[in-house]
Amino acid sequence: MLDGILFFPITPFHADDTVNHEALTAHLEHGISYGPGGIFVACGTGEFHTLAVDEFAEIVATAVTVAAGRVPVFAGVGGPIASAKLMARQAADAGADGLLLLPPYLVGSPAEGLLDYVRAVADATDLPIIVYHRGNAQFTVASAVEVSTFPTVIGFKDGVGDLDLMSRIVRAVEDSTTAAGKDFQFFNGLPTAESSQAAYRAIGVGLYSSATFAFAPELSVAFYDSLISGDTELTNALNREFFHPLVALRDQAPGYAVALVKAGAQLGGIETGSVRPPLRNASSEHVAELVTIIAAGRRVLAERAVPVG
Numbered sequence: 237m238l239d240g241i242l243f244f245p246i247t248p249f250h251a252d253d254t255v256n257h258e259a260l261t262a263h264l265e266h267g268i269s270y271g272p273g274g275i276f277v278a279c280g281t282g283e284f285h286t287l288a289v290d291e292f293a294e295i296v297a298t299a300v301t302v303a304a305g306r307v308p309v310f311a312g313v314g315g316p317i318a319s320a321k322l323m324a325r326q327a328a329d330a331g332a333d334g335l336l337l338l339p340p341y342l343v344g345s346p347a348e349g350l351l352d353y354v355r356a357v358a359d360a361t362d363l364p365i366i367v368y369h370r371g372n373a374q375f376t377v378a379s380a381v382e383v384s385t386f387p388t389v390i391g392f393k394d395g396v397g398d399l400d401l402m403s404r405i406v407r408a409v410e411d412s413t414t415a416a417g418k419d420f421q422f423f424n425g426l427p428t429a430e431s432s433q434a435a436y437r438a439i440g441v442g443l444y445s446s447a448t449f450a451f452a453p454e455l456s457v458a459f460y461d462s463l464i465s466g467d468t469e470l471t472n473a474l475n476r477e478f479f480h481p482l483v484a485l486r487d488q489a490p491g492y493a494v495a496l497v498k499a500g501a502q503l504g505g506i507e508t509g510s511v512r513p514p515l516r517n518a519s520s521e522h523v524a525e526l527v528t529i530i531a532a533g534r535r536v537l538a539e540r541a542v543p544v545g
Contacts, residue, residue, distance in 0.1 A: 237390075237419055238308065240273025241460050243449045244281040246498050247295060249509035255291050257298050259507040263450070264302040266506070270453040272307055273443075275299055279312035279336055281447050281497055286512035289319060293326040300331040310366070314338025317353060321360040334364040336393065339373035347379040358388050368425060369405075370395030380405045381412050384420055393423035394441065397432070403439040410440065427493040428486060430459050431479045434471070437463070447493065448482070451500025455533045458542050470540055478533030485525055491515040492522075499523045500530065 245267060248259035264275065277299040278284050278292050287295070296311045303309050311327035313320045313335050324335055340353050354367055365388050369375050374396060375383065383389055392409060394402045406422055413420040424436040424444035433444050449456035455478055462470035486492045495511050499518040502508045503526070510517050518526070536542075 237421055238274045238443060240271065241446050241449055241456055242274045242276055242423070242443060243267045243272035243307075243453075244276045244279055244445050244447055245299075245450055246494075246501050246506075246508055247278065247282040247287070248501075248507060249512070251509065253509075253512070255295060256507060256509060257294070259509075260295065260298055261302050263501060263506045264299060266504075267449060267453060268303065268307055270449070270457055272449060274308045274310060275303060276310045276312065276336055276445070279310075279338070281445075281450060281494055282312065283494060283512055283515070284312040284314070284338060286515075289322060289326070292323055293330055296327050296330040296332050308333040310334040310336050312336045312338055313357065314368075315341045317356055320353075320357050324357050324361040324363065328361045328363050332363060334366065334390070335361070336366050336368060338368050339371045342372065344372045347376055350375065351379055351383055354383055354386065354389065358386055362388060364388055364390040366391035366393050366421075366423065368393045368395060370425065375405070377401070377404050377408050381408050384409045384413055384418075385416070390419065391421040391423060393425040393445075394436075395425040397426050399435060399439060402436075402441065406440045428479060428483045430456070431475060431483050433463060447497045448479075450497050451504055452530055452533065454537065455530075458537055470536070470542070473536045473540075474533060477536050478529060481529045481532070482526075485522060485529065488522060489516070489518075492518060496522070496526055499526055503527065503530070 245263055248256040250256045278295045299309045309332050311332045313323040337357055358365055367383055422441040424433055424441050426432050429444035446456045459474045486496055495515055495518045498508045498511055
């Protein structure tokens, strides 16, 4: 089972738009040095939607090699069912520890169809699967309970943000999995999840995606520690000075949940390259604002004498 901060790395590209595995290695090593509980490679922050199948396999292989057993590696799969099944097998072949199952491509689906989609991917590999509740892959309470009974489904990640629905899903799934003696985990998958994590913890969702970990891991770690220890003063200060301004900046343009993370990693010395279409790089004005927001977050740590490395 997973624990701690979950690292969602970017995918760096060369100027010719090929994957920069040297930069990816440096990015992963830097993140691992801050002690994440897991690496989720080639997922949303890693521009899964833009990756060719062969690129995906190579990225997962790089992550597994760099992690070298120090940290569990989960790979993002999804999209068209044939591609999702192929990627699931490739992730297993590359040595991944599990999968995050993203939504199917474009189309909506009835509850039974979504369950069939999960079942088809699960049948392609024995790897543990975390299902992602978002976009066109939204579960009902009943279908969430049913998918939790699939032998290799070990987690449920919320990217919808309906706390009322999620609280009912958590309660119903926990009742079902506890009765069956099955370990199961819940994840907050909203963009800039730190800003909503206190509310998610209150309904039993203890794990979350941290895009901030990909470009300012010291802030991510400090926030996590403050939340777990009950240091509400530090939690509130980091939200006020860093996370809430970051959310406001993120909302300035579609796709900034990825583009700003990539810009932040570039500021930190990683040769990230550009985001791929249809995303656009953050504007120079917004990158300057990001610099100011990161500096404000680091001042909070300095004022509280919180270690930053």
